[in-house]
Amino acid sequence: MNGGGGHGSALRSFLKQLAQFVVILATTLLGLVAVTFFIGRVVPIDPVIAIVGDRAPAHVYERVRTELGLDRPLIEQFVIYVKKAATGDFGNSVLTTNPVMTDIANVFPATLELATLGTLIGVIIGVPLGVLAAVKRGTLIDQFVRVLGLVGYSVPIFWLGLMGLLLFYAKLGWVAGPGRIDVTYSYLYTPVTGIVLLDTAMQGQWDAFWDAVSHVILPACLLGYFSLAYISRMTRSFMLNELAQEYVIAARVKGLSEARVIWRHALRNAAVPLITVIALSYANLLEGSVLTETVFAWPGLGQYITNSLQNADMNAVLGGTLVIGTVFVLLNLVSDLLYRLLDPRTR
Amino acid sequence: MAGSPLAEQPSSLRAWLLSPEPNSRWQARLGRFYLGWRAFTRNPLAVVGLGIVVLLILMAIFADVIAPYSPVAGGDLRTERLLPPSETFWLGTDDQGRDIFSRIVHGSRITLLVIVLVALIATPIGLLVGTVSGYLGGWVDTVLMRTTDIFLAFPRLILALAFVAALGPGIENAIIAIAITSWPPYARIARAETLMVRNSDFIAAVRLQGASTPRIIMGHVVPLCVSSLIVRVTLDMAGIILTAAGLGFLGLGAQPPQPEWGAMVATGRNYLIDQWWVAAMPGIAIFVVSLGFNLLGDGLRDVLDPKAAK
Numbered sequence: 281m282n283g284g285g286g287h288g289s290a291l292r293s294f295l296k297q298l299a300q301f302v303v304i305l306a307t308t309l310l311g312l313v314a315v316t317f318f319i320g321r322v323v324p325i326d327p328v329i330a331i332v333g334d335r336a337p338a339h340v341y342e343r344v345r346t347e348l349g350l351d352r353p354l355i356e357q358f359v360i361y362v363k364k365a366a367t368g369d370f371g372n373s374v375l376t377t378n379p380v381m382t383d384i385a386n387v388f389p390a391t392l393e394l395a396t397l398g399t400l401i402g403v404i405i406g407v408p409l410g411v412l413a414a415v416k417r418g419t420l421i422d423q424f425v426r427v428l429g430l431v432g433y434s435v436p437i438f439w440l441g442l443m444g445l446l447l448f449y450a451k452l453g454w455v456a457g458p459g460r461i462d463v464t465y466s467y468l469y470t471p472v473t474g475i476v477l478l479d480t481a482m483q484g485q486w487d488a489f490w491d492a493v494s495h496v497i498l499p500a501c502l503l504g505y506f507s508l509a510y511i512s513r514m515t516r517s518f519m520l521n522e523l524a525q526e527y528v529i530a531a532r533v534k535g536l537s538e539a540r541v542i543w544r545h546a547l548r549n550a551a552v553p554l555i556t557v558i559a560l561s562y563a564n565l566l567e568g569s570v571l572t573e574t575v576f577a578w579p580g581l582g583q584y585i586t587n588s589l590q591n592a593d594m595n596a597v598l599g600g601t602l603v604i605g606t607v608f609v610l611l612n613l614v615s616d617l618l619y620r621l622l623d624p625r626t627r
Numbered sequence: 628m629a630g631s632p633l634a635e636q637p638s639s640l641r642a643w644l645l646s647p648e649p650n651s652r653w654q655a656r657l658g659r660f661y662l663g664w665r666a667f668t669r670n671p672l673a674v675v676g677l678g679i680v681v682l683l684i685l686m687a688i689f690a691d692v693i694a695p696y697s698p699v700a701g702g703d704l705r706t707e708r709l710l711p712p713s714e715t716f717w718l719g720t721d722d723q724g725r726d727i728f729s730r731i732v733h734g735s736r737i738t739l740l741v742i743v744l745v746a747l748i749a750t751p752i753g754l755l756v757g758t759v760s761g762y763l764g765g766w767v768d769t770v771l772m773r774t775t776d777i778f779l780a781f782p783r784l785i786l787a788l789a790f791v792a793a794l795g796p797g798i799e800n801a802i803i804a805i806a807i808t809s810w811p812p813y814a815r816i817a818r819a820e821t822l823m824v825r826n827s828d829f830i831a832a833v834r835l836q837g838a839s840t841p842r843i844i845m846g847h848v849v850p851l852c853v854s855s856l857i858v859r860v861t862l863d864m865a866g867i868i869l870t871a872a873g874l875g876f877l878g879l880g881a882q883p884p885q886p887e888w889g890a891m892v893a894t895g896r897n898y899l900i901d902q903w904w905v906a907a908m909p910g911i912a913i914f915v916v917s918l919g920f921n922l923l924g925d926g927l928r929d930v931l932d933p934k935a936a937k
Contacts, residue, residue, distance in 0.1 A: 307773060308773075308776060308777055308780055311773065311774070311776075311777030311780070312777060312780060312781070314777075315777060315778070315781070315786075316789065319789050319790060319792075319793045320793065430918065430921055430922070431914075431918070433865060433866075433917075433921050434865055434869075434914055434917040434918035434921050435914045435917075436869055436872050436873065436876075436889070436892070436910060436913045436914065436917075437869075437873075438872075438873060438876045438889075438892065439892050439906070439907075439910030439913065439914070440910075442892065442895075442896060442899055442906050442910070443906075443907065443910070445899065446899055446900065446903055446906075446907075450899070450900040563782070564782065566782065567782030567783070567784050567785055570784060570785065570788070570873075570877075571784070571873050571876065571877070574876075574877065575896075585785070585788065586788075586877055589788060589791075589792050589877070589879065590878065592792070594792065594793070597788070597789055597792045598789060600785075601781070601785050601786070601788070601789040604781075604782060604785050605780055605781045605782075605785070605786075608780055608781065608782055609780045612780070
């Protein structure tokens with residue numbers, strides 16, 4: 281930027297911040313593990329009964345108790361738990377008998393696919409809407425964005441999903457129903473990335489691809505709407521902030537076109553805090569996916585957690601919770617890092 | 628002293644309320660309240676929100692009078708099952724032949740119970756953690772805020788799910804789980820407010836008078852944090868309702884035959900295509916109530932916390 285020396289010190293301060301982040305990350309992750317440990321081992325009155333049932337004979341009860349390590353002191357149990365969690369070992373799922381981590385690795389791409397598409401929709405529509413609302417403040421479009429946001433904050437996602445299915449699948453027949461791809465197509469491609477849209481497209485199975493598109497479009501639009509409601513509201517408020525700055529007046533006085541002032545000058549500056557918002561909304565979609573996946577029978581992490589819940593499969597529930605918590609923390613940290621990297625004022 | 632002016636005409640009542648020299652603390656407080664109310668009623672959407680919330684409360688109190696049928700006893704399964712909305716059954720009937728309108732009316736009690744209990748459990752925890760953390764500072768602050776951050780790191784519904792999974796399904800456990808996941812933002816706000824006042828002169832004055840730390844926190848810091856917390860809690864109500872409904876939808880909240888709205892939507896899922904009203908009606912109820920709280924919260928924010936309004 282301004283000579284080699286300045287660049288070096290900027291890099292150094294960046295590395296220092298990076299080290300701070302690593303410390304914060306480590307303690308937060310340890311805290312996450314502690315919370316799941318607490319939920320799994322301390323909150324249930326007796327985790328053994330949760331597994332074997334209350335009519336199990338005494339020797340079975342004792343064996344499971346020893347296997348779980350419950351005969352040891354709580355601190356020791358926690359240390360063992362942390363060590364295992366650090367290597368990604370959350371035990372086996374009672375339901376599938378696979379290690380929980382393997383299960384999660386299998387279902388996670390489906391959730392990722394949905395959340396990514398949702399965020400894309402949210403950004404592509406939400407940002408321009410927010411900018412328009414800020415520029416045309418107080419007009420009809422501003423009111424429209426406000427209502428869109430209010431409805432997004434108030435409507436239950438699972439209900440909106442059901443109504444969407446009712447209208448677009450059952451009544452109009454525009455989209456495919458629940459599930460990820462039709463059974464007829466499900467053996468036409470080999471899962472490589474676990475993301476159906478990518479897999480089918482790379483293998484040239486276009487029929488399967490379009491079927492997958494018609495399955496994904498409704499849940500993706502649903503998540504996209506919630507992301508859009510949040511992103512447009514935040515974009516509007518950031519843009520209002522920027523448009524009130526003096527450099528905008530300066531740009532206008534210089535005779536730049538209004539479009540250039542708004543999209544090149546103001547939006548660029550609003551984009552920095554927006555990155556945080558987009559990362560947050562991405563993380564929120566991972567959460568929203570729990571209910572959405574249940575409604576659309578989407579075989580992702582959300583459905584895995586709820587299925588495990590209904591079968592009292594605590595290992596799977598806590599593993600899934602921990603994974604989502606970790607992704608949440610990582611996304612937050614990455615957005616924070618990006619923010620500091622992009623905004624020179626924070627250096 | 629304060630009694631006699633109240634008996635006069637409304638116009639002088641307003642004068643009494645707006646009096647720049649109130650004769651009593653009571654009069655001054657009423658005057659403040661009146662000013663706030665005037666600012667609040669200038670916002671029509673906020674008034675609509677307040678109306679919805681008042682309606683919800685009235686519905687919960689008079690549920691027995693309003694609901695024409697029993698919310699739990701099933702009707703005749705041969706003739707009254709899954710009927711569309713009509714004059715006898717305003718919103719139709721469900722798979723057990725129960726009147727959906729009556730169930731929604733009684734369900735308002737569950738919704739209200741969830742909101743009130745979560746607010747009563749989560750707000751004091753957040754207030755205490757935040758004010759203690761902000762006032763004491765140092766390692767107490769670090770420990771408490773790190774803990775808060777860890778709870779904030781989990782998405783709310785996921786953490787509530789995990790808690791309910793451990794505690795077992797049921798409305799009480801759902802309330803506990805939602806309360807446990809709700810307090811961290813309140814602690815953050817209370818801490819921020821505390822940091823703003825902790826070094827002010829009046830706190831120093833109280834300290835020099837020999838007030839103990841608990842007394843300063845409880846008597847002088849906490850009251851100053853309350854108004855911004857009220858706004859935040861009201862804005863959060865919609866989220867609490869949606870989380871509770873989500874838990875109910877997944878079968879982890881209120882158990883059948885309790886008329887919980889989220890669980891009712893889940894039942895309706897099985898009859899979605901041909902009997903849409905079973906799922907649609909309770910969902911509309913959830914939507915309207917959380918919209919009401921969102922509008923009310925926005926209105927309150929403009930009145931109580933003008934800084935945050937944009």
